[in-house]
Amino acid sequence: MCSVGRRWGRRQRALLWAVLLAAWEAAWGQLRYSVPEEMPKGSFVGDVAKDLGLQLPAITDRGVHIIDRGRTQYFDLQGKTGHLVTAERIDREQLCRLVQKCVLRCELIVEGEMAIYEIEVEITDINDNSPSFNDIELEEKISEMTALGSRFPLPDAHDPDSGRNSLQSYELSGDEHFSLAVQAGPGGDQRPELVLAKALDREEAAFHELVLRAMDGGDPARTGTARIRVTVLDANDNAPVFSQAEYTVRVPEDVPVGSVLVTVTATDADEGPNGHVKYSLKKQTDMVLGIFDLNSESGEITLLRSLDFEEGDAYELEIQSRDGGGLFDTAKVGITVTDVNDNAPELTVTSQLRAISEDSPSGTVVALLHVEDRDTGANGEVRCSIDKDVPFRLQNSKGSYYSLVTARELDREQVSEYNVTVRAADGGSPPLQSSAVLALRVLDVNDNAPVFAEERYSARLAENNAAGALVLTVRATDADWGQNARVRYRLAEGRVRGAPLSSYVSVQAETGALYALRSFDYEQLRELQLWVRAEDGGAPALSSNVSVRLLIVDENDNAPQVLYPPQAAAAAAAGSGAVWSGVELAPRWSEAGALVAKVVAVDADAGQNAWLSYELAKATEPGLFRVGLHSGEVRTARSPLARDAARQSLVVLVKDHGRPALSATATLSVVLAESVAELLAELGSAADEAAAPGEPAAGLTRWLVLAVAAVSCLFVAFLLLLLALRLRRWRRQQLLPADSGALRGVPVSHFVGIDGVRAFLQSYSHEVSLTADSRKSQLRFSAGSCCDTLPARPPPDEPAPLLGDDDLAGARPVDSASVPQELLLWLFAIGESPRGRCRRRAPPKAGPP
Numbered sequence: 001m002c003s004v005g006r007r008w009g010r011r012q013r014a015l016l017w018a019v020l021l022a023a024w025e026a027a028w029g030q031l032r033y034s035v036p037e038e039m040p041k042g043s044f045v046g047d048v049a050k051d052l053g054l055q056l057p058a059i060t061d062r063g064v065h066i067i068d069r070g071r072t073q074y075f076d077l078q079g080k081t082g083h084l085v086t087a088e089r090i091d092r093e094q095l096c097r098l099v100q101k102c103v104l105r106c107e108l109i110v111e112g113e114m115a116i117y118e119i120e121v122e123i124t125d126i127n128d129n130s131p132s133f134n135d136i137e138l139e140e141k142i143s144e145m146t147a148l149g150s151r152f153p154l155p156d157a158h159d160p161d162s163g164r165n166s167l168q169s170y171e172l173s174g175d176e177h178f179s180l181a182v183q184a185g186p187g188g189d190q191r192p193e194l195v196l197a198k199a200l201d202r203e204e205a206a207f208h209e210l211v212l213r214a215m216d217g218g219d220p221a222r223t224g225t226a227r228i229r230v231t232v233l234d235a236n237d238n239a240p241v242f243s244q245a246e247y248t249v250r251v252p253e254d255v256p257v258g259s260v261l262v263t264v265t266a267t268d269a270d271e272g273p274n275g276h277v278k279y280s281l282k283k284q285t286d287m288v289l290g291i292f293d294l295n296s297e298s299g300e301i302t303l304l305r306s307l308d309f310e311e312g313d314a315y316e317l318e319i320q321s322r323d324g325g326g327l328f329d330t331a332k333v334g335i336t337v338t339d340v341n342d343n344a345p346e347l348t349v350t351s352q353l354r355a356i357s358e359d360s361p362s363g364t365v366v367a368l369l370h371v372e373d374r375d376t377g378a379n380g381e382v383r384c385s386i387d388k389d390v391p392f393r394l395q396n397s398k399g400s401y402y403s404l405v406t407a408r409e410l411d412r413e414q415v416s417e418y419n420v421t422v423r424a425a426d427g428g429s430p431p432l433q434s435s436a437v438l439a440l441r442v443l444d445v446n447d448n449a450p451v452f453a454e455e456r457y458s459a460r461l462a463e464n465n466a467a468g469a470l471v472l473t474v475r476a477t478d479a480d481w482g483q484n485a486r487v488r489y490r491l492a493e494g495r496v497r498g499a500p501l502s503s504y505v506s507v508q509a510e511t512g513a514l515y516a517l518r519s520f521d522y523e524q525l526r527e528l529q530l531w532v533r534a535e536d537g538g539a540p541a542l543s544s545n546v547s548v549r550l551l552i553v554d555e556n557d558n559a560p561q562v563l564y565p566p567q568a569a570a571a572a573a574a575g576s577g578a579v580w581s582g583v584e585l586a587p588r589w590s591e592a593g594a595l596v597a598k599v600v601a602v603d604a605d606a607g608q609n610a611w612l613s614y615e616l617a618k619a620t621e622p623g624l625f626r627v628g629l630h631s632g633e634v635r636t637a638r639s640p641l642a643r644d645a646a647r648q649s650l651v652v653l654v655k656d657h658g659r660p661a662l663s664a665t666a667t668l669s670v671v672l673a674e675s676v677a678e679l680l681a682e683l684g685s686a687a688d689e690a691a692a693p694g695e696p697a698a699g700l701t702r703w704l705v706l707a708v709a710a711v712s713c714l715f716v717a718f719l720l721l722l723l724a725l726r727l728r729r730w731r732r733q734q735l736l737p738a739d740s741g742a743l744r745g746v747p748v749s750h751f752v753g754i755d756g757v758r759a760f761l762q763s764y765s766h767e768v769s770l771t772a773d774s775r776k777s778q779l780r781f782s783a784g785s786c787c788d789t790l791p792a793r794p795p796p797d798e799p800a801p802l803l804g805d806d807d808l809a810g811a812r813p814v815d816s817a818s819v820p821q822e823l824l825l826w827l828f829a830i831g832e833s834p835r836g837r838c839r840r841r842a843p844p845k846a847g848p849p
C-alpha cells in the first residue's frame with residue numbers, strides 16, 4: 001500500500017509540473033503536457049481553454065477540435081470543460097519502443113479564427129514491464145580444458161520500460177564453478193558474461209545448472225529469469241573464426257521479402273564434430289526481431305518482412321558461430337536501408353469553410369491543409385499547387401501547414417460553387433502526388449438590383465374594358481439567390497386627372513401582372529403613363545423602375561352628333577310655334593350643283609370610327625337634291641321645275657365607319673321660291689299651319705311692311721356711307737335698333753343665317769360682324785365682281801317698289817312684333833347693290849297671295 005501511495009504521489013507531481021510547463025508554452029503558440037502511460041480513457045491531460053484564454057462557449061462557437069496525425073486518436077477535447085483528456089489507453093512501450101523519449105503530437109484547430117496550436121504530450125514511463133529473456137532455457141557447452149577466467153557471452157534480457165524502470169542489473173546463482181561479469185556495450189547497454197571461476201572436470205560433473213536473473217530499477221523492482229544448463233565437453237583445440245569481423249550491406253527499402261541480404265562465413269580447423277560450425281544471433285533487439293532470419297547452417301541472412309526506411313534506416317546484428325566443441329566466435333553485421341520514393345505525400349484538410357460570402361475581402365482564409373511526406377531528401381520535399389483558373393491561392397502558413405486564401409473578390413452570380421483541387425507532389429523520380437478536393441459554396445450578397453426583361457413596356461387596351469381586365473405582365477429577374485432574388489412589384493406614386501394612379505390600375509406584387517381597375521373611356525383618357533418598381537427581398541433592398549405606357553384603343557361607342565341643323569333648337573322652336581326653324585331657302589332658278597345647305601356633324605370617336613359619310617335617306621322629290629358623301633353639302637341635282645313642290649323635306653343619314661357602324665339623321669326643310677312674294681307666301685303658309693287654331697294672321701303683313709321700310713332705310717344709309725368714305729369696309733354702323741335683341745352668329749359659307757331661313761347669295765363675298773349693339777356691327781363687301789341670281793331691279797335713281805300694288809293689296813297685314821330680325825337682314829341683303837356693279841333682273845309680278 002505504501003508503494004502504491006508513493007507511485008500516485010509521483011504522478012500528481014508530474015501532472016503539476018506539466019500544467020506549469022503548459023502555461024509557459026501557451027504564450028508561444030505551443031502547448032506541452034505530460035501524462036503517464038496506461039492512464040484510463042478520459043484521464044485529464046491539460047486545461048487547454050485556460051492555457052489559451054478561450055471562453056467555454058467559444059469552444060463550440062469557434063469550432064475548436066483536436067487533430068491527431070497518427071492512425072489512432074489518442075486525445076480529445078471536452079467541450080464543456082475545455083480539458084484535454086486521453087481518448088484511449090496509451091502504452092508507451094508500444095508507441096515508442098524505438099525512442100527513448102516518447103512524445104505524441106497533435107494540433108488544436110480553432111476554425112473560427114483559422115488558428116493552429118501545436119500540442120506536445122510526453123508519455124512518461126511507469127514500471128509496467130518486467131525484464132525478460134528471449135529464451136528462458138539456455139544451453140552452454142564448455143570444454144573441460146577451458147582455462148580459468150574464460151568468458152562466455154550470455155543472452156541479454158530486455159525491458160521495454162525506460163529510465164530507472166528499465167533493466168538495471170543481473171545476478172547469477174546456482175554453482176561455484178561460474179561467476180557473472182557484466183560489460184558495458186557501445187550504446188551503454190549491459191552485456192552479461194559467464195566467467196569460468198573453477199576448473200571443470202567432466203568426470204566429476206558433466207552438467208552444471210545455473211539461474212540468470214535480470215532486475216529493473218522500479219519501485220518495487222521487477223525481475224526476469226533464465227535457466228542456463230552448462231554441458232562439459234571433451235577437449236576442443238580450435239575455435240571458429242569469421243571471415244570478417246564486421247559485415248556491412250546496403251539494401252533499398254523495397255527489396256522483396258525472402259531476399260538474401262548477406263551471408264556470413266566462419267571456419268573451424270578442427271575435424272569432425274569439433275569442426276562443424278553453426279550460426280546464431282547472439283543478440284536480438286525489438287527492431288531486429290521478426291525482420292531478419294539467420295540460417296544456422298549456411299550463415300545466410302534473409303528478409304522476413306518488408307523494410308520501411310521511415311521505420312528504421314539501419315540495423316545491427318551480432319552473429320555467433322559455435323563449433324561442436326563449444327568454442328565460438330562473434331561478428332557484427334550492419335544493414336543500412338536506403339530510401340525509396342514509396343510514400344506519396346499525405347495531404348490532410350485540417351480546417352475548412354464550407355461556405356464563404358461573396359463580399360469577403362481578398363486574403364480570407366478558406367482552409368488549412370497539412371502536408372507530410374515520410375520519405376527523406378528530395379523524395380520528401382513536397383510542393384503544393386492548385387488550378388490557375390480559380391480565385392484562390394496557396395500560401396505557407398507554418399511549417400508543413402498551408403492556407404488556402406482568396407486571391408480576389410468572389411462573384412456568386414458568375415460562379416456559385418467551387419471545387420478546388422489541391423495537389424501535393426514530392427521531388428522523387430518519378431514524383432508521387434496526392435490531392436484533396438475542397439468544395440466551397442459562395443454565399444449570396446444582395447449586390448444586384450432587379451432587371452426588367454424590357455427597357456420599357458407598352459400595351460393597348462380597348463376602351464369600355466371590364467374592370468379587373470389584365471393589361472400586361474412586367475417581369476424582372478434578379479441575379480442574386482434566395483431571398484435576395486425574390487422580386488416584388490408595386491406602382492410608383494402618381495395622379496391621373498386629379499385621382500390617384502392606384503384607382504386606375506394595380507400591379508400584382510408577386511407576378512407583376514398589371515390590371516385595370518376601372519373601365520376606360522377613350523374620349524376622356526387616351527394614354528396612361530406610369531412607372532412600375534421591382535424590389536428584391538435583400539436587406540437593404542435594391543430596386544429598379546420601368547416605364548409602362550398604356551394606350552387606350554378607341555371603340556365605336558359614339559354615334560355621330562349633328563351640329564347643323566341644330567336638332568335641339570329645332571325642337572325648341574317647334575314647341576314655341578316659330579316657323580323659321582330648320583328651313584333652308586333655294587331659288588327656283590338654281591342650276592344643278594347649286595349649294596343649298598350643309599349638314600355638319602362630328603363623332604367623338606377617333607380614326608376610322610370618326611370618319612363620317614353622308615347620304616340622302618329620304619326626300620320629298622328624290623331626284624332634286626343630292627348630298628356630298630364626305631362633305632355633307634346639300635346641292636341641287638338638277639334645276640328645280642315648276643311642278644316641284646315649294647317645300648321640300650330632306651332626311652340626311654350621317655354614318656361613321658366603325659364596326660358596327662353607328663348613324664344619326666338630320667332633317668332639312670328647303671323652300672323653293674321664285675320671288676320674295678312667293679317666299680313670303682310660303683312662309684306665311686307655314687306660319688298659318690304652325691299657328692294655333694283661331695289665331696289672327698294680320699301680324700304677318702304688318703311685320704312685312706316694317707321689314708321693307710327698315711331694309712330701305714338701312715340700304716340708303718349704307719349707300720351714303722359707302723359713297724362718303726369710298727372704302728370697301730364698313731365700320732361700326734347701326735344696323736338694327738339697340739333693343740332688337742341679340743343676333744345669332746352667321747356661319748362662314750355662302751349663306752347668311754336668319755334663324756332657320758337661308759337666303760341664297762351665290763356670288764356675294766362678304767363679311768358680317770353683328771353684335772347685340774347695332775352701333776358696333778359691321779358689314780364688309782369684297783371689291784370683286786358679283787352677280788347674284790335674284791331678280792333685277794331698277795337702278796337706285798329709279799327705285800322700284802319691293803312689292804307691287806297688287807302685291808300690297810293682296811298681302812295680309814303683318815305684325816311687326818312677329819317678324820324676326822334675321823328676315824329683315826335678309827331682305828336688306830337681297831335689295832342692295834354694292835357700287836352699282838351688280839345687275840338685277842326685274843322681279844316678276846307676284847300673284848295674289
